[in-house]
Amino acid sequence: MIVLDPPDVLVNHAALARIPGLIQPREPLSVHRRLPGYAPTPLIGCPDLAAELGVGALWVKDESARLGLPAFKMLGAAYACYRVLTERLGHDVEWSTIDELAAAFAPLGRLTFSAGTDGNHGRAVARMARLLGMHAVIYMPDNIPQARIDAIAAEGAEVVVIAGGYDAAVEESARLASDTCIVLSDTAWPGYADIPAWVTEGYSTIFGEAEHQLAQAGAGRPDVVVIPVGVGALAAAAITHFKAADGPGAHLLGVEPESARCVMESLRAGHPVVLPFPQTSIMAGLNSGTPSHLAWPLLERGLDAMVAVSDEWAVAAMRSLAAAGVIAGETGAAALAGLQAICADPAGAPVRAALGLGRRSRVLVLCTEGVTDGAAWARITGYPVPDAALPEPTAGGNA
Ligand SMILES: Cc1ncc(COP(=O)(O)O)c(C=O)c1O
Numbered sequence: 001m002i003v004l005d006p007p008d009v010l011v012n013h014a015a016l017a018r019i020p021g022l023i024q025p026r027e028p029l030s031v032h033r034r035l036p037g038y039a040p041t042p043l044i045g046c047p048d049l050a051a052e053l054g055v056g057a058l059w060v061k062d063e064s065a066r067l068g069l070p071a072f073k074m075l076g077a078a079y080a081c082y083r084v085l086t087e088r089l090g091h092d093v094e095w096s097t098i099d100e101l102a103a104a105f106a107p108l109g110r111l112t113f114s115a116g117t118d119g120n121h122g123r124a125v126a127r128m129a130r131l132l133g134m135h136a137v138i139y140m141p142d143n144i145p146q147a148r149i150d151a152i153a154a155e156g157a158e159v160v161v162i163a164g165g166y167d168a169a170v171e172e173s174a175r176l177a178s179d180t181c182i183v184l185s186d187t188a189w190p191g192y193a194d195i196p197a198w199v200t201e202g203y204s205t206i207f208g209e210a211e212h213q214l215a216q217a218g219a220g221r222p223d224v225v226v227i228p229v230g231v232g233a234l235a236a237a238a239i240t241h242f243k244a245a246d247g248p249g250a251h252l253l254g255v256e257p258e259s260a261r262c263v264m265e266s267l268r269a270g271h272p273v274v275l276p277f278p279q280t281s282i283m284a285g286l287n288s289g290t291p292s293h294l295a296w297p298l299l300e301r302g303l304d305a306m307v308a309v310s311d312e313w314a315v316a317a318m319r320s321l322a323a324a325g326v327i328a329g330e331t332g333a334a335a336l337a338g339l340q341a342i343c344a345d346p347a348g349a350p351v352r353a354a355l356g357l358g359r360r361s362r363v364l365v366l367c368t369e370g371v372t373d374g375a376a377w378a379r380i381t382g383y384p385v386p387d388a389a390l391p392e393p394t395a396g397g398n399a
Helices: 027-032 047-053 074-089 098-108 120-131 146-153 165-174 194-202 204-216 233-243 262-269 296-302 311-323 334-344 346-355 374-381
Strands: 008-011 043-045 057-062 112-116 135-141 158-162 181-183 224-228 251-257 305-309 362-367
Touching: 008 262, 008 346, 027 074, 027 194, 027 204, 043 204, 047 057, 047 311, 047 334, 057 204, 074 098, 074 120, 074 194, 112 120, 112 165, 120 135, 120 146, 135 146, 135 165, 146 158, 158 165, 194 204, 194 233, 204 233, 204 362, 224 233, 224 334, 233 251, 233 296, 251 262, 251 334, 251 346, 262 296, 262 305, 305 311, 305 334, 305 346, 311 334, 311 374, 334 346, 334 362
Parallel strands: 057 362, 112 135, 112 181, 135 158, 224 251, 224 362, 251 305
Antiparallel strands: 008 305, 043 057
């Protein structure tokens, strides 16, 4: 078992087993099913990893290829685009293909979508804009690898690179709001919540699929679910799924990079905390300094524990996932990194106790992103560069 820097841990004593008033969204899956390339992502059983960590069973929900992109983010962006454009149109639309959907929205004219991103959400918004014949302006921080910027530009979007990190990129993108420009953010702030709420609802597909896949395999329900946390929108979707009155129930562990632990510090403080810029983890998708205003009330009552890990834990988790046949990038490996840290390090004991984690536990771990840098992945894992890391055709295609 690996031994690295002790993780920072927090047990959230205010967490509830069930949260009153939560409703599981049903519509997003029916929208996703009609998008090009929809298929449930794999749920991979990892018995060797389970044995190594001393838990009963471990599954990885592998979001490294989702709706033609290398992360889960299309689920949120696509559903939010669909909902906001339907509202603008003022009536429901009949459609079964993306071209029919684009035709139904054509009377709205060529609108612009704007978003701030450290990569995945912005690429998904740009992809939706392209599929629907709209325009996209995507703001990105200047510390993002060029490949991520190029991937968004290849979707046909205008990319604006700015100083100041993810939070500043979101702020800049929000300034473009107008009658012809829709701000499509995955994070919320006071006065701006509808679209991020739809983004979060869109993520529900991951958990619905996982539950179905586990049932089909006769594997029962997970007792512990491990989720990587940036602004907390994905964690909010997990909380809504598992902790709704009619949800399956589970203990939820959130994982952050130690340099971007805004949700952990907020839970410690009892109110949302903004971390000073910069956030510098190699788990780039989690480099946010501010929890989502919309997610916060759920995170506060829904996350049972948090762990913050150094980048070395992410590197070790990439190796473990590669050995288990899961090709994960740095951010994609974050959730397993957090689980490994609380299992391997004595500092994890209070969290293990709070989660009831032990030899009989069934654990579901999210892997939210594939490889972002093939050469780095090969160097870290010792495996050859995977096909997934090769540049994919984008503009003009319908992947
Ligand atoms: C690959 C990946 N995983 C996890 C997350 C975390 O999601 P959230 O910001 O909703 O907490 C992100 C956010 O951008 C991401 O890109």
